[in-house]
Amino acid sequence: MANRRLAPAAEQPASFAFTPENDAWAKGQIAKYPEGRQASAVIPLLWRAQEQNGGWLPQKAIEAVADTLGMPHIRVLEVATFYTMFALEPVGRYWIQVCGTVPCDSCGARGLKEMLHERLGPSGHVDANGVFSWLEVECLGACCNAPMVQINQDYYEDLTPESLGKLMDDLAAGRPVKVGSQTGRSASEPLGGADTLTDPTLFDGSRIGAWRKRFEQTEASQGGGDEAKSSEQRAATDPKPAHPDSGRTTERAPTDAPAQRAAAGQEPVKASDRADATRGEAAPKAIKDLEPAAAEAGAQSGLPRDVPPPPPATSGASDAEKAAEAEEARVSETLATLPKDASPEQKADAVGTRPKALDAARAGTPDDLTRIKGIGPGNSTKLNELGIYHFDQIAAWSPAEIAWVGTYLAFPGRIDREDWVGQAKALAPSGQ
Numbered sequence: 001m002a003n004r005r006l007a008p009a010a011e012q013p014a015s016f017a018f019t020p021e022n023d024a025w026a027k028g029q030i031a032k033y034p035e036g037r038q039a040s041a042v043i044p045l046l047w048r049a050q051e052q053n054g055g056w057l058p059q060k061a062i063e064a065v066a067d068t069l070g071m072p073h074i075r076v077l078e079v080a081t082f083y084t085m086f087a088l089e090p091v092g093r094y095w096i097q098v099c100g101t102v103p104c105d106s107c108g109a110r111g112l113k114e115m116l117h118e119r120l121g122p123s124g125h126v127d128a129n130g131v132f133s134w135l136e137v138e139c140l141g142a143c144c145n146a147p148m149v150q151i152n153q154d155y156y157e158d159l160t161p162e163s164l165g166k167l168m169d170d171l172a173a174g175r176p177v178k179v180g181s182q183t184g185r186s187a188s189e190p191l192g193g194a195d196t197l198t199d200p201t202l203f204d205g206s207r208i209g210a211w212r213k214r215f216e217q218t219e220a221s222q223g224g225g226d227e228a229k230s231s232e233q234r235a236a237t238d239p240k241p242a243h244p245d246s247g248r249t250t251e252r253a254p255t256d257a258p259a260q261r262a263a264a265g266q267e268p269v270k271a272s273d274r275a276d277a278t279r280g281e282a283a284p285k286a287i288k289d290l291e292p293a294a295a296e297a298g299a300q301s302g303l304p305r306d307v308p309p310p311p312p313a314t315s316g317a318s319d320a321e322k323a324a325e326a327e328e329a330r331v332s333e334t335l336a337t338l339p340k341d342a343s344p345e346q347k348a349d350a351v352g353t354r355p356k357a358l359d360a361a362r363a364g365t366p367d368d369l370t371r372i373k374g375i376g377p378g379n380s381t382k383l384n385e386l387g388i389y390h391f392d393q394i395a396a397w398s399p400a401e402i403a404w405v406g407t408y409l410a411f412p413g414r415i416d417r418e419d420w421v422g423q424a425k426a427l428a429p430s431g432q
């Protein structure tokens with residue numbers, strides 16, 4: 001994800017002011033909004049300031065926009081740092097924004113990023129010639145043609161590292177380039193070409209005639225004689241209302257509203273309805289007195305509101321889960337007695353025993369701890385930093401050592417729940 005910080009002070013200009021032309025343009029933008037809503041022009045003004053400043057926004061430009069709009073500087077800074085369309089550091093003549101979001105990522109965006117890194121160096125820096133700089137950004141809305149990049153104001157899609165490299169060569173050499181898909185597909189049609197809406201009559205002005213003809217052919221093939229009237233003929237002789245029920249038999253319960261009953265000379269409110277309405281005034285039944293079948297079926301509407309609901313059924317937690325829950329409760333009770341700024345190590349020491357550590361992996365080769373379900377690359381690194389490199393070390397942890405590590409890594413109870421020790425025993429070579 002993009003790093004959204006202002007450029008270092010050494011790169012910041014001492015001042016920024018809109019040119020007279022841009023100033024007049026800004027006033028025109030602001031005038032579009034009602035009195036008191038001038039802040040709504042913040043994005044267009046920032047964009048114009050960025051264009052004026054060679055493609056990036058210095059701090060002074062952000063402040064100038066804020067002053068123009070009568071906004072606190074921090075509010076405009078929030079906007080500028082939120083949207084990656086605003087470059088906060090100097091950019092090359094061609095600013096490449098690579099989409100790294102899931103659809104592009106799964107279609108090869110990583111290859112693009114690697115190529116850019118190799119060719120231009122880390123993101124956010126302008127190359128030695130001042131021609132290119134690049135940045136990873138979130139979805140740019142062209143996912144159908146992933147992977148893609150935006151260069152200045154144009155999209156380039158269906159890229160490979162090779163086609164992006166060629167595109168950059170052409171841009172650097174001033175040769176014309178093709179925007180959009182680099183594989184030749186039109187808009188976001190399927191990779192093999194369009195496969196829907198291919199009927200030319202949809203586009204040659206004869207669409208209605210073509211569909212009518214098709215209906216008539218279908219009807220003729222299904223019936224014949226008098227039955228084979230065109231839909232137009234049938235509509236003329238047998239019109240149907242435009243209603244969802246048209247053509248279908250429907251059964252509706254006769255309406256029985258109070259107004260209808262009154263109009264028919266009956267009591268507006270039926271005796272049974274009146275009895276229902278006064279039911280709450282009777283003494284509430286306890287749950288145990290309700291019909292068992294009704295209670296079992298969850299007939300909540302039949303339960304008086306002032307009777308507390310039954311307690312939930314027991315969770316059915318396994319022994320391991322119960323032990324993990326008990327451990328979590330014990331640890332959090334102990335941690336509550338420590339000062340708020342206690343370090344992870346102090347917290348771990350308060351609840352357990354630090355496991356024995358190795359200075360380095362045996363034979364210089366640590367085990368791949370990520371083979372234990374629940375240990376990802378981050379935790380594997382942290383365990384190595386604690387001197388834990390091998391499965392047999394984890395396999396030998398005592399409950400106190402588990403508590404120490406779990407608390408140090410800020411997930412007490414999880415080691416038991418995921419049975420790291422059991423997994424490590426299975427993975428450790430026998431005899432260690």
Ligand code: FES
Nearest residue numbers: 099104139142143
């Ligand atoms: S995910 Fe890349 S454009 Fe949407």
